[in-house]
Amino acid sequence: xxxxxxxxxxxxxxxxxxxxxxxxxxxxxxxxxxxxxxxxxxxxxxxxxxxxxxxxxxxxxxxxxxxxxxxxxxxxxxxxxxxxxxxxxxxxxxxxxxxxxxxxxxxxxxxxxxxxxxxxxxxxxxxxxxxxxxxxxxxxxxxxxxxxxxxxxxxxxxxxxxxxxxxxxxxxxxxxxxxxxxxxxxxxxxxxxxxxxxxxxxxxxxxxxxxxxxxxxxxxxxxxxxxxxxxxxxxxxxxxxxxxxxxxxxxxxxxxxxxxxxxxxxxxxxxxxxxxxxxxxxxxxxxxxxxxxxxxxxxxxxxxxxxxxxxxxxxxxxxxxxxxxxxxxxxxxxxxxx
Numbered sequence: 001x002x003x004x005x006x007x008x009x010x011x012x013x014x015x016x017x018x019x020x021x022x023x024x025x026x027x028x029x030x031x032x033x034x035x036x037x038x039x040x041x042x043x044x045x046x047x048x049x050x051x052x053x054x055x056x057x058x059x060x061x062x063x064x065x066x067x068x069x070x071x072x073x074x075x076x077x078x079x080x081x082x083x084x085x086x087x088x089x090x091x092x093x094x095x096x097x098x099x100x101x102x103x104x105x106x107x108x109x110x111x112x113x114x115x116x117x118x119x120x121x122x123x124x125x126x127x128x129x130x131x132x133x134x135x136x137x138x139x140x141x142x143x144x145x146x147x148x149x150x151x152x153x154x155x156x157x158x159x160x161x162x163x164x165x166x167x168x169x170x171x172x173x174x175x176x177x178x179x180x181x182x183x184x185x186x187x188x189x190x191x192x193x194x195x196x197x198x199x200x201x202x203x204x205x206x207x208x209x210x211x212x213x214x215x216x217x218x219x220x221x222x223x224x225x226x227x228x229x230x231x232x233x234x235x236x237x238x239x240x241x242x243x244x245x246x247x248x249x250x251x252x253x254x255x256x257x258x259x260x261x262x263x264x265x266x267x268x269x270x271x272x273x274x275x276x277x278x279x280x281x282x283x284x285x286x287x288x289x290x291x292x293x294x295x296x297x298x299x300x301x302x303x304x305x306x307x308x309x310x311x312x313x314x315x316x317x318x319x320x321x322x323x324x325x326x327x328x329x330x331x332x333x334x335x336x337x338x
Contacts, residue, residue, distance in 0.1 A: 005058025006050060006291055007134035009127060009162075010148075010176075011119050011141055012063035012088070013041030014070040017101045017276060017314050023111055033105060038315035039074055040099055041119070042140025042176055045277050045316045049284035049306065051081035052320040057288075060084040060134055062127060064118040070096035071118075089126055094118045101276050103314060108272045120146035124162050129169050136291055137166045138198075138283070140176030142189055149188050156191025163195035172240075172290070174198040176283055177205040185209045194237035198290060200283045203246040206233065214246070223338055226251035227259045241296060243303070245282050247275075249338035250300050262300035263338035265308045265330070277316025282307040285326065305330035 017036045024030040039048065043063045050057055061083050065071030067090050074096065078085050097117035103110045122145055139159065143149060148159040155161040163173045175196050177189055185208040193199060203214040203226060210232040212225050230242040230253035243252040249263040285306030289299035305326045313319035321329070 005060065005134045006287055007060040007062060007132050007137045008043050008046045009062035009137065009139045010043050010122070011041035011144055012043045012061075012065055012074055012097060013039065013114075013119070014073060014096060014098045015040035015101050015276065015316060016098060017103060017274065019103050019105050019314060021105060023102065023104055023109075036315055037073075038317065039077055040101070040277065040316050041097065042138070042280060042283075044074060044078065045280035046138065046140070046284045046287065047078060047083050048081055048317040049281050049310075049320045050288060051083060052317070053284065053288055053306070053323045053326065055082070055322075057291075058084070058134070060087065060132065062087045062132070064089045064091055064122045064126065066090070066094055066096040066118045067092045068095050070098060087126065087128060087131060089122075091118050091121055094121060103274050103276065108275045108311070110274065110276050116144070116146065119144065123147040124158050124165075127162050127165070129165060129171075132166075132171070134171070136172045136174065136287065138174040138176070138287055139163070140280075140283070141178035142175055142192055143180055143182070143184055144178040152191075155195075157188055159188075160191035160195055163192055167195055167197075172197045174200060174287060174290070176279070177201045177209070179204045186211070190236050193233060196238050197240040198243070198286070199233055199238045199241070200243045200245070200286050202279055203244055206244045209233065209236075221246055221248045221338075223249075223251055223261060227253065230259060231257070241290075241299075243286055243300070245279065245303065245307070248336060250282070250304060252296055252300055254296055260296055260300060261338050262297075262304050263335040264304055266334040266336050267308060267311065272311045273319075274314035275311060276314070278307045278310045280316065281310035281320060284320075288323070301330050302326060308333070
């Protein structure tokens with residue numbers, strides 16, 4: 001891919017990861033074993049994952065933080081990993097977004113309590129395309145960026161307008177969506193798909209966008225339905241790749257209509273410390289592969305192994321390895337059935 005590096009725009013979050021003994025019913029008590037502060041959100045997670053995969057990769061952050069301690073924490077961490085933060089805006093009208101991530105110790109399952117904060121102010125004007133040097137722009141998360149999710153008379157949403165502006169300048173675009181319980185998917189996600197080269201989302205988000213069930217009544221993943229979702233998302237406008245990932249594995253489709261399946265890795269007992277950031281790690285692996293010009297099968301392999309690296313630590317980015325170790329992990333581990 002021509003040009004220099006990858007730009008990531010969207011949610012900038014500070015995570016307060018709290019490991020608990022169980023998730024309580026309303027009104028009941030759960031004990032907190034530990035509290036750890038780390039970054040979260042698409043911008044910070046994906047950028048730090050990419051920086052760890054390849055320290056030589058040029059990276060650019062586009063987002064909003066508050067004029068507060070959490071904002072400084074994010075800026076310092078990104079600068080430490082040589083990320084260009086000149087398009088990371090600051091506001092005094094809202095605090096830096098944060099999430100309390102409640103992680104059950106025995107299972108690694110997590111629940112999020114999220115404060116939108118400065119992220120809600122990120123708008124079209126903050127994407128200064130005269131200063132975006134990358135040939136690949138990823139924005140996450142659709143449905144969690146209030147100004148970008150707002151209605152646009154010409155494009156449907158401001159997010160779609162932003163992606164169209166990127167494409168008009170020869171920049172390839174990628175999106176991710178947040179998992180939420182709402183009926184907003186069919187209204188807010190499709191406008192962006194028309195201006196998306198690479199759609200990288202999980203099975204829940206794909207299901208809510210396409211209205212095709214991802215799982216059977218027993219909770220088992222329906223891989224054939226994921227293939228159907230890929231086709232529908234292409235019909236909605238995606239240009240190059242649709243990639244749908246789930247804990248069991250990933251299913252993808254390219255512009256020719258060919259589908260691909262990649263089971264996740266069979267990880268040993270006790271390996272998984274937490275699942276926060278695994279989707280972003282998978283996304284980072286796929287984006288890195290796109291940037292390097294690798295084919296979709298290798299992209300799925302790298303994304304799968306990158307997600308497995310993430311699972312080895314409680315926080316979102318600490319478990320990430322360099323690309324050689326990611327490739328080695330994929331080659332050395334048995335695969336699950338998909």
